[in-house]
Amino acid sequence: MHEDVLVELERRLGGLHAKQRLRIERDHEAQIFGQGLTFFHLENWYSLHAVIERVLKLTGLYSRARRNAERVLLKRNDIRCEDLPPRFDGFTILHISDMHVDMIELVGGLRYDLCVLTGDYRGETFGPFEAALDGVRRVRHHLTGPIYGVLGNHDTIQMVPALEAMGIRMLLNECEVIARDDQRIFLAGVDDAHFYRMDNVEKAAMQIPDGAFSILLSHTPEIYRQAADAHFRLMLSGHTHGGQICLPGSIPITLESVLPRRMGAGAWQYLNMIGYTSVGAGSSVVPVRLNCPPEITLHYLRRS
Numbered sequence: 001m002h003e004d005v006l007v008e009l010e011r012r013l014g015g016l017h018a019k020q021r022l023r024i025e026r027d028h029e030a031q032i033f034g035q036g037l038t039f040f041h042l043e044n045w046y047s048l049h050a051v052i053e054r055v056l057k058l059t060g061l062y063s064r065a066r067r068n069a070e071r072v073l074l075k076r077n078d079i080r081c082e083d084l085p086p087r088f089d090g091f092t093i094l095h096i097s098d099m100h101v102d103m104i105e106l107v108g109g110l111r112y113d114l115c116v117l118t119g120d121y122r123g124e125t126f127g128p129f130e131a132a133l134d135g136v137r138r139v140r141h142h143l144t145g146p147i148y149g150v151l152g153n154h155d156t157i158q159m160v161p162a163l164e165a166m167g168i169r170m171l172l173n174e175c176e177v178i179a180r181d182d183q184r185i186f187l188a189g190v191d192d193a194h195f196y197r198m199d200n201v202e203k204a205a206m207q208i209p210d211g212a213f214s215i216l217l218s219h220t221p222e223i224y225r226q227a228a229d230a231h232f233r234l235m236l237s238g239h240t241h242g243g244q245i246c247l248p249g250s251i252p253i254t255l256e257s258v259l260p261r262r263m264g265a266g267a268w269q270y271l272n273m274i275g276y277t278s279v280g281a282g283s284s285v286v287p288v289r290l291n292c293p294p295e296i297t298l299h300y301l302r303r304s
Contacts (some may be wrong), residue, residue, distance in 0.1 A: 008161050013172055017191075017198065021157045024196050025126075050103055052245070053288045061131065065245070067286035072281050077267055079232060080304035083212055087180040087276040088301055094143075095297040097129055097219075097238025098152070098280030099136065106296060108142045114178065115143050116133045119152025119170065119192065119219030121159065129155075131245070133162050140166045146188040148176065148187060151240065152219035153195035161237045171217060173200040188232070189217035194239060199223060205230040221277045222259050235275045236299070240264045241280030246291040265292070 009018040016070035084091075097118040122132040127217075138139060140147070147168045151157065160170050169176065169294050171189025178185050186208045193199035201216070202221060208214045216227045216236075221237035242265035243252020255264040262268055267274045 003010050004227075005158055005161055009118040009204075017172070018157065020083040021191070021196060021198050024198075025156055032101065033198065034115055042293060052288070054145065058178060061290060062288070063292050068289040068293060069283045069287045070298060072106055073296045074110075075295045077297055077299045078162035078302055079267075079276075079277055080230075080302045081213070081274070082304045083233065084301055085180070085183040085185060087183040088185055088213070089303045091180075091185075091301040093236070093301070095236055095276070095278055095299055096139075096281055097278040098241060098282045099286070110298065112298060114145060114187075116187075116217055116236060117147065118217055119150050119244060120280070120282070120284075121152070121163075122154045122156070123282075125154050125195075125286075129159050132161060136163065136168075137166055141170065141275075148217065148218045150189040150219055151192050153192050154277045155192070157191075171204070173198075173203045175204055175214075183266065184212070186212055186214040187217070188214060190223070192219050193223045194220040199226075201226040205232070205294040211219060211304065218252050221263050222256060222257050222277060224259065224263060224270050224273070224275060228271045232273055235273055236278070237275070238278045238280050240277055240279070241284055242266075242277075242292040244279075244283060244289055244292055248291055252292070277297065 017103055051302060053062065060262050094114040094115040095118065096110040098120040099117065108196050122129050131190060142162055147181045149168045149170050163170055165247065172191045173188055175188040178187055188204040188208065189197035190201055190204050199218065204216065216232040216235045217228065218235060218237050220239040221235065224235060240255045241259050243255055246252050252264055255261065257264065265277055265279050276299065278297055279292055279295050281296050283289060
């Protein structure tokens with residue numbers, strides 16, 4: 001990697017975080033077994049693409065599954081919280097996860113107060129990332145307002161300087177204040193918790209006052225327990241793709257995650273924390289979807 005990128009990452013994150021993240025990328029990228037929260041990483045299996053494609057063609061579902069992957073839906077999710085500061089009643093968050101650049105037409109005319117990106121900008125889990133940055137850049141041109149993001153298990157930390165140069169504030173175990181007049185909410189984000197396991201919820205929550213309304217961005221919802229214990233009120237995630245290839249009734253064959261299935265897609269709650277897991281705008285391994293259409297989401301914060 002370029003020396004200036006390493007210097008910038010060390011300045012921003014501290015030498016230990018940057019070097020550990022880069023070492024894991026070097027030692028474990030494309031690894032099928034071990035590392036991460038799950039032992040078997042199906043998406044890193046080189047032959048998986050051909051296997052899935054062949055099975056879908058044999059069953060006559062391939063063409064339909066390809067068409068489904070191209071039809072990104074715009075979903076609305078109302079989030080009601082009695083402790084939401086009054087000035088944020090009606091605050092709107094555009095949530096994009098597991099990005100797919102063909103959704104540009106959807107985001108172009110939307111109105112919202114804040115945009116959040118919950119990771120996986122790159123299609124592969126290793127190798128070059130310039131094409132992914134080009135895709136993000138095209139989408140970024142159609143986004144307005146403040147934009148915040150976190151990294152996913154497909155993303156190298158080397159992408160951070162380029163993403164921030166586009167005006168996307170990347171949250172790597174960090175927190176930002178969102179203000180409306182004299183009232184505030186707090187937006188935190190963690191580094192990837194699924195494969196690289198470089199998340200630090202405690203550090204991300206360190207600047208949040210007791211009782212303040214706070215939102216956590218995490219690529220994976222698998223850290224829901226830690227987030228709830230840190231008193232986050234809302235958690236926005238992606239990663240699971242909702243299963244991507246599901247049985248009728250949107251029943252996922254696998255979520256590639258360690259969490260209850262009810263948290264694999266859409267809205268859920270754990271203790272006092274509200275959660276939402278986006279099924280993602282793109283596709284993993286193969287550009288196909290069955291019984292699980294891709295999405296981008298508009299979250300509306302309401303005082304109950």
